[in-house]
Amino acid sequence: MIKIYSTLTRQLEEFKTIEPSVVKWYNCGPTVNGLMHLGHARSAIAFDTIRRYLEYKEYKVEYVMNFTDIEDRVIEVAKQEQRAVLEVAEEYLSYFRRDMASLNLKEATVHPRAMLHINQMIEFIEGLIEKGYAYESGGDVYFDVRKFDEYGKLSNQKIDNILQEGTEDAKNPKKRFPADFALWKEKKEGEPYWFSPWGDGRVGWSIECSQMSMMYLGDTLDIHSGGQDLIFPHHENEIAQSEALTGKPFAKYWLHNGYVNIDKEKMSKSLGNFVNIVDLLQHYSPDAVRLFVLQTHYRSPITFTEDAIDQAQITSDRLFDVILLTKNYATDTTVDESALSDLDKDLLEKITKAREDFVNAMDEDFNTSNGFAVVFDYSREVNDYLRKADKINGAVINKADELFDEFRSVFGLYEDFNSYLSMDLVEKLVKLLVELRGEYRKEKNWEMSDKIRDELKQAGVTLEDNPKRILWKLSEN
Ligand SMILES: [Zn+2]
Structure with missing residues (x-):
């Protein structure tokens, strides 16, 4: 039984999908205004691995990950570089796809882009206005948070507290209430815009994820995920918009990955202390990067140091060597029970035990840190056998290799092995x-x-x- 931690309930829950054996999952993808850095990669690798594990457990995972191509930060870069927004978005999107492939991240079932869904988003906003949850004001449209009783339930805060903290433009006179957030923004000079019933303008950021997730996966998702920095306001707003429109729960489980720190500061583009994946992969293998990320549980913060990634490279190379050796000695034959040495029997038991331990570790909120501990112990045991056995039993070693293949498929390691x-x-x-x-x-x-x-x-x-x-x-x- 898989236990999953949901930010919404702040506890471990039994993982039960709405439709048996099918997981409907929306992951908030990157805003394409720069190169993929380790912060992006951490989130992508963590969720890619959870997805792979669910597939290992024979779920069919419908995985949707968007690319945010129309948003303040993309427009800002376009202005700085004096280029068209679409051109900037296209370029960084292609870099993202390249880096994702390098890190052996599986393609999503759908990678929707906001710019291609503007009309559907306008319809979504119209629906919210009709139901009285949103209002037009001076060419903008805002979501009326006071109309949605449960606003604040994901980030665990009351509306009054949200006000005290103050949101981005809490003092905006077009709003009825400071915590209201924009669904539609009036056109600004020099920015891209679309036609709408409220005049020319563009969509707010959060509406895109509500609309695209529901369009591709239905009104209620099994999993919605993203970085911890998205809990508020982005995911809080998504819940409000979606549940206000449908009257149904938006997502069963909310998963959020921890930050990557350098010198204890959150690593993000705005702080400038980030490591670009394209640079990192000049010095380290994709397997080392994945191993580095996955040795920490996805909800915990990771501190990036050169020593830590160096160590991950060494560990990854050692593990690869044992798997390579195992493959060399594996034969495609069935185990002959009557011809097993004590060491053979011992190894077969260890294979069974390691598989169980691995599943137990991963079932506990996808604890890849403990999962890796199992893999390392197991690789030592297989290595010992290969060195100690008087006669290597190829059929037994083939079983050992099969388990290595299972581990590799979940962690996404050494993909081009063959x-x-x-x-x-x-x-x-x-x-x-x-x-x-x-x-x-x-x-x-x-x-x-x-x-x-x-x-x-x-x-x-x-x-x-x-x-x-x-x-x-x-x-x-
Ligand atoms: Zn999103």
Whole structure:
């Protein structure tokens, strides 16, 4: 049984989907106004892994993640760079997709973009006005928070307290009440705008996630997720808009990931102390970055230091080596129960135990930190077996390898393993043959040296005899 912590109830709950075995999940994606940094990556990796785990548990996950392409921050960058908003959004969106692929993040079922849903958002706002939850004022439209009794339930605050803290433009005279938030904003000079029943303008930020999540997943979602910084006002506003319109609960479970800190400051673009993924991947493997992120539970803060990511790289390389070794010795045969040594039996038990321990760890609010502890212990045990066994049982090791595959599928590690593995082997074998051929040539054994060259050529490897050394390459076809 999976237990999941929801920000809404502030406790662990039993995970039960609305529709059996189907998870309808909306994750707030990035605003595309800059390069993907470690803060974005942490959130994306954490939720990608939870999604992978739910798939491992045989749920069908309908995962929707938006790209916010029309918002204050995108417009600001466009102004600074003196470019069109759409052009800026397109560019950063393509970088995001590139970096997401590098980090082995699974594609969402749908990646909706706000700019393509403006008409549907206008209809959504019209619905709220009709129901008396929103009002037009001087070309803007605001949500009337006092009409929605439960406003503040996600961020656990009362309307009065929200007022004391003050929201962005609490003093805006167009509002009836300072905590009311914009659904539609009147056109501003030099900014993109759309036609609407209330005049030219553009949508407020939060309406896009309410509209797109409900359009693709239905009125009630199983999971809604995002960074902790989105709890208020973004997710609070989403709940108010959606529940006011439908009268139904908007999302069953609210998941929020913790921050990434550098020197204990929250890492975000606005603070300037961020690490871009494209730079990070110049020095570290995607697996090391994933491992670094997942060694901490998704709700806890992570402190980024160079030492910590260096260590993650070492740990990742070691784990890879054991898995590589395991793959080398695994045979595609069934275990012959009558021919097992004590060490074989012991390893089979450890495989079963490790799988159970892993599932128990992950079932507890997706505790990847404990999950990794299981993986590391397990890799030590497999490594011990490979070194100690008098005779390595390929069928038993194949079972061990299957469990490694399960771990890899959940954590999204070493995805291109098979291509790496085969290229690595090809390289070693070709090098060996090239060396042998060199020996034959020294002995002037032209028959053997030509035979090797011709056979390699047939296999698609061409050799080029240079005065200094023999170069080889795989032929195009
Ligand atoms: Zn959102």
